Amino acid sequence: MIRINDIVDKISDYNPSADLDIIDRAYIFSARVHQGQVRLSGEPYLIHPLEVAAILADLKLDEVSIVSGLLHDVIEDTWATPEQLRDMFGDDVCHIVEGVTKLSAITSSSMETRQAENLRKMILAMAKDIRVVLVKISDRLHNMRTLQFHKEHKRKDIARETLDIYAPIAGRLGIYWMKKELEDSAFMYLLPEEYNKIDMLVKNNLAKGGEYIEIVKNLIKQKLDESNIESEIVGRYKHYYSIYQKMLRQNLTFDELYDIIAFRIVVDNMHQCYMVLGLIHALWKPIPKKFKDYIGTPKPNGYQSLHSSVIGPLGKRMEIQIRTHDMDKVARSGIAAHWSYKEGKRTTDEEIRKTFKWLQDLVENQAQFRDPKEFLENVRIDLFPDEVYVFTPKGEVKSMPRGATPIDFAYMVHTELGNQCISAKVNGRVVPLRYELKTGDIVEVISAKGHTPSRDWLKFVKTVKARSRIRQWIKIQEKERSLPLGREMCEKEFEKHKLDFNVEVKSEKMKKVVEDFGYKDIDDLIADIGYGKFTPHQIAKKFIPEEPEAQESLLTKIIGRVTKKKKDVGVIVSGVDDVLIRFGKCCHPLPGDPIIGYITRGYGVAIHRSSCVHALRTDPERRIDVNWREKSGQIYPVKICIVARDRVGLLADIATNIAKNSANILNANTGDIDENNTSTMLFTIAVEDNGHLDKVVAAIKKVKLVQSVVRIS
Numbered sequence: 001m002i003r004i005n006d007i008v009d010k011i012s013d014y015n016p017s018a019d020l021d022i023i024d025r026a027y028i029f030s031a032r033v034h035q036g037q038v039r040l041s042g043e044p045y046l047i048h049p050l051e052v053a054a055i056l057a058d059l060k061l062d063e064v065s066i067v068s069g070l071l072h073d074v075i076e077d078t079w080a081t082p083e084q085l086r087d088m089f090g091d092d093v094c095h096i097v098e099g100v101t102k103l104s105a106i107t108s109s110s111m112e113t114r115q116a117e118n119l120r121k122m123i124l125a126m127a128k129d130i131r132v133v134l135v136k137i138s139d140r141l142h143n144m145r146t147l148q149f150h151k152e153h154k155r156k157d158i159a160r161e162t163l164d165i166y167a168p169i170a171g172r173l174g175i176y177w178m179k180k181e182l183e184d185s186a187f188m189y190l191l192p193e194e195y196n197k198i199d200m201l202v203k204n205n206l207a208k209g210g211e212y213i214e215i216v217k218n219l220i221k222q223k224l225d226e227s228n229i230e231s232e233i234v235g236r237y238k239h240y241y242s243i244y245q246k247m248l249r250q251n252l253t254f255d256e257l258y259d260i261i262a263f264r265i266v267v268d269n270m271h272q273c274y275m276v277l278g279l280i281h282a283l284w285k286p287i288p289k290k291f292k293d294y295i296g297t298p299k300p301n302g303y304q305s306l307h308s309s310v311i312g313p314l315g316k317r318m319e320i321q322i323r324t325h326d327m328d329k330v331a332r333s334g335i336a337a338h339w340s341y342k343e344g345k346r347t348t349d350e351e352i353r354k355t356f357k358w359l360q361d362l363v364e365n366q367a368q369f370r371d372p373k374e375f376l377e378n379v380r381i382d383l384f385p386d387e388v389y390v391f392t393p394k395g396e397v398k399s400m401p402r403g404a405t406p407i408d409f410a411y412m413v414h415t416e417l418g419n420q421c422i423s424a425k426v427n428g429r430v431v432p433l434r435y436e437l438k439t440g441d442i443v444e445v446i447s448a449k450g451h452t453p454s455r456d457w458l459k460f461v462k463t464v465k466a467r468s469r470i471r472q473w474i475k476i477q478e479k480e481r482s483l484p485l486g487r488e489m490c491e492k493e494f495e496k497h498k499l500d501f502n503v504e505v506k507s508e509k510m511k512k513v514v515e516d517f518g519y520k521d522i523d524d525l526i527a528d529i530g531y532g533k534f535t536p537h538q539i540a541k542k543f544i545p546e547e548p549e550a551q552e553s554l555l556t557k558i559i560g561r562v563t564k565k566k567k568d569v570g571v572i573v574s575g576v577d578d579v580l581i582r583f584g585k586c587c588h589p590l591p592g593d594p595i596i597g598y599i600t601r602g603y604g605v606a607i608h609r610s611s612c613v614h615a616l617r618t619d620p621e622r623r624i625d626v627n628w629r630e631k632s633g634q635i636y637p638v639k640i641c642i643v644a645r646d647r648v649g650l651l652a653d654i655a656t657n658i659a660k661n662s663a664n665i666l667n668a669n670t671g672d673i674d675e676n677n678t679s680t681m682l683f684t685i686a687v688e689d690n691g692h693l694d695k696v697v698a699a700i701k702k703v704k705l706v707q708s709v710v711r712i713s
């Protein structure tokens with residue numbers, strides 16, 4: 001059983017000036033609160049935090065990390081509170097222990113493999129401080145070492161989670177020894193048969209292989225000695241899980257596997273790395289495309305090394321890794337090297353600082369953020385700038401784009417859930433639907449059968465899925481409304497031509513027409529007619545069996561029947577010039593007024609002001625674009641209403657003013673005089689255009705006691 005003194009010794013080794021007092025206090029506190037608890041193995045619970053602390057000491061981490069390791073389970077499993085931890089051990093320890101506790105709560109062993117990447121990212125993103133993750137994976141490592149005490153199914157769950165989540169995180173952080181151990185132990189529990197097969201094969205091979213490894217080591221040593229290069233050489237079998245993966249990937253049996261032996265050559269400086277590479281390649285033939293220079297291009301986690309595969313003695317393939325002692329240290333402890341101690345001092349080596357640039361940036365920024373939440377926000381932005389990770393109430397992780405809302409989430413889960421979403425709860429509280437989700441939020445969508453999406457949602461949803469589903473729904477809605485309308489319009493139009501739409505709709509001819517309009521389904525075409533995209537006439541005319549010229553348009557048909565056109569009318573009917581024009585008696589359009597044409601039945605085109613109620617009531621099918629001619633020399637009648645106090649000579653003054661402005665009076669109705677001595681007079685005058693009318697009106701307004709002059713329809 002490990003004792004606290006063993007851990008203190010380890011720490012003193014790499015950090016002689018460590019604050020051992022705080023470690024002692026953490027040990028005593030942990031022992032007190034865990035008192036009476038036992039592990040499944042029957043041992044006192046305290047062994048677990050001690051072992052975790054020992055692993056953290058193996059990573060050569062600082063006191064805060066070790067103390068956090070000793071205390072990592074106290075919030076979850078004992079009466080200890082975060083406040084107590086803060087008071088006794090400081091903010092950092094409190095935060096790390098809380099972080100580890102939170103991570104234990106979120107990882108779900110039943111989650112699916114495809115979520116693993118999200119969960120990995122989330123764990124990294126949620127940790128304020130990477131030490132949270134280091135404590136967590138150390139915790140997991142010890143749990144894996146003692147997994148045999150769990151029940152079978154529990155073992156598999158934990159092993160699966162280790163393989164999916166924690167081993168890759170260890171790899172990403174560059175702590176390869178941990179990654180390998182986590183993978184191999186998880187592999188053993190998850191696929192015992194395969195594990196044992198590889199174990200047996202490696203052990204059978206070991207006697208011969210062990211000899212072989214010694215031979216190769218000596219050959220390399222000799223060669224390097226000749227060039228006066230001091231080196232450390234390690235030869236070993238690759239770890240089982242990587243052998244297994246290789247077999248799977250390349251579909252090989254164990255006998256066909258060659259480079260399962262790997263040698264690591266550690267030298268003093270980078271220059272020697274490349275020299276050694278040259279010597280090795282001179283000694284044994286390199287396998288093409290197997291050479292990788294991670295010194296020139298380090299892995300994102302800072303790993304540096306030269307990798308090459310060569311054909312060694314007896315034609316066996318071997319992998320060779322060459323690196324410096326410093327690189328080897330990073331390769332062994334990865335990101336942990338950042339917090340580790342070098343000759344009693346925190347690492348300040350410029351090279352390592354550069355290697356961990358991204359982490360360094362985060363840590364340096366950490367000081368600027370008093371509020372842990374604010375810092376957390378920053379970590380997330382730096383690690384994964386565009387994503388947030390949220391949970392379903394069942395603990396499934398969903399990755400969402402930054403700014404996503406509960407509506408996006410609902411559609412991500414299921415289209416129906418999105419369509420029927422009425423409100424949402426985040427972490428148990430009702431939030432507005434436009435709430436922006438944050439990493440770690442537990443999102444619960446509240447839906448109601450029969451509830452439908454709102455067009456407004458399009459203003460704030462972020463995901464393509466939500467947007468397209470809402471649009472799709474709106475389209476279906478529109479179709480539902482416009483389909484019966486379109487059908488009715490078609491039926492009427494066909495009736496006009498003595499055709500039965502409901503018969504024609506099933507005809508071969510209709511199929512062709514639908515295709516010609518670029519549709520697959522007749523309903524879509526009918527709906528678009530209801531929606532106003534096409535007129536029913538455009539369809540009907542394909543079914544009217546008439547001579548081509550008569551078919552041309554309703555307009556030409558009418559023109560055939562009307563009497564001779566008047567010369568020089570002031571209006572151009574679009575597309576036709578031989579047409580009878582009449583002006584609406586209701587609204588008396590003037591040049592300059594916005595106008596529309598209406599194709600009458602047999603009386604040519606009637607021109608109305610666009611605002612005229614009669615014009616608005618006409619069949620849209622029969623409307624036609626018309627425009628005023630530039631200068632026609634025509635005069636047009638227009639009605640005006642004049643209100644004035646009656647006086648002697650009023651009528652004469654008005655008439656004079658109209659005449660002075662070159663307008664003719666066609667009709668005048670002076671009406672009665674009311675009790676207030678006010679007279680309302682209606683005039684019909686002839687003017688050239690609305691500009692001319694304005695002049696006349698202005699002149700009448702100047703007449704003494706005239707109160708108002710307005711044009712009327």
Ligand code: MN
Nearest residue numbers: 048072073139
């Ligand atoms: Mn634990």
